[in-house]
Amino acid sequence: MIIPVYQLNGQGELQAADLQVHSLAELARVEPPGVYTVARTYRGDQAVMLDAHLNRLEESARLENIPFELDRKQLRTGLHSLLARAQQRLPKGVYEGVVLSEADELLEGFSSNFYGVLEGERRTSEEQMLYGIARRIVVEVAADLLPVRLEPVRRAEFPGLQEALLSSSGRGVVPIVQVNECRIGDGAPGPMTRAIQAGYDSWVERHLEPI
Numbered sequence: 001m002i003i004p005v006y007q008l009n010g011q012g013e014l015q016a017a018d019l020q021v022h023s024l025a026e027l028a029r030v031e032p033p034g035v036y037t038v039a040r041t042y043r044g045d046q047a048v049m050l051d052a053h054l055n056r057l058e059e060s061a062r063l064e065n066i067p068f069e070l071d072r073k074q075l076r077t078g079l080h081s082l083l084a085r086a087q088q089r090l091p092k093g094v095y096e097g098v099v100l101s102e103a104d105e106l107l108e109g110f111s112s113n114f115y116g117v118l119e120g121e122r123r124t125s126e127e128q129m130l131y132g133i134a135r136r137i138v139v140e141v142a143a144d145l146l147p148v149r150l151e152p153v154r155r156a157e158f159p160g161l162q163e164a165l166l167s168s169s170g171r172g173v174v175p176i177v178q179v180n181e182c183r184i185g186d187g188a189p190g191p192m193t194r195a196i197q198a199g200y201d202s203w204v205e206r207h208l209e210p211i
Contacts, residue, residue: 003027003099003110006082008070014078023099023107025130035060035068040170045083050076096166098179101128105152109166112174113138116153117146117163117192125152134167134200141199146192158182163190165197172204173197 005017005027021027037057039047047053054070061068097110106114108129115124115138122142124135142148153161164176164184173196175189189197 006078008075008078014075014082022101023128023130025128028130034066035064041083045080095174099129100155101152104155106155107152109168112166112168112171114153114176115165115167116157116161117190118153118157118161121147121149122192123149123151123153126150132168134169134172137200137203138167138173138196141203142192142196145195145199158184161185163193165193167200173200 003021003023005019005021006014007017009015019027019030021030035057037053037060039050039053041047051072054072054075058068058070096112098114099107099110101107105125106116107125108114113124113129113132113135115122117123122145139148153164158179159182161179161182161184164179166174166176168174173193175193175197177184177187177189
């Protein structure tokens, strides 16, 4: 699957970038040096303190001696258009999209890492995906709960999945109870997922630090 990438042009418009990438890790290797910010959206087209994110972006550019000034009105207009199109790509009620490899392997979510519990093992991709910070925590806290097999779940294995979950820094651990039309397990968060959630939250509490 090709990940859509957009760039802000000199006229303050968002346009499709001339890039063909299949994962966030691949994108990071071809992006030019610079600065970035990440903001979560809510309810499709809303954000929290977007101007604060943009202030931080401009300040980061200043500290790196990168000439940079955003046309925020143009950026907001472009983002609104992109988010509307993104919502059209994901059907109503779909929480997250998952990137598939050419071999029909579930590599990662659009903004998360994906895990499945299959035949008593926790399965997750080790290649062609971005190593999220939340993934590092999940790998650590789940190590004592069940064996880990660093191999992605294949689409054909959906019916055998006992549990599934995703992780991201902004959301922590989120249970998955359905993929497309396939119900996972009994359709409710499973015991391993709940244990990983609890372990993740406990790990975070132990490692909180002053900003």
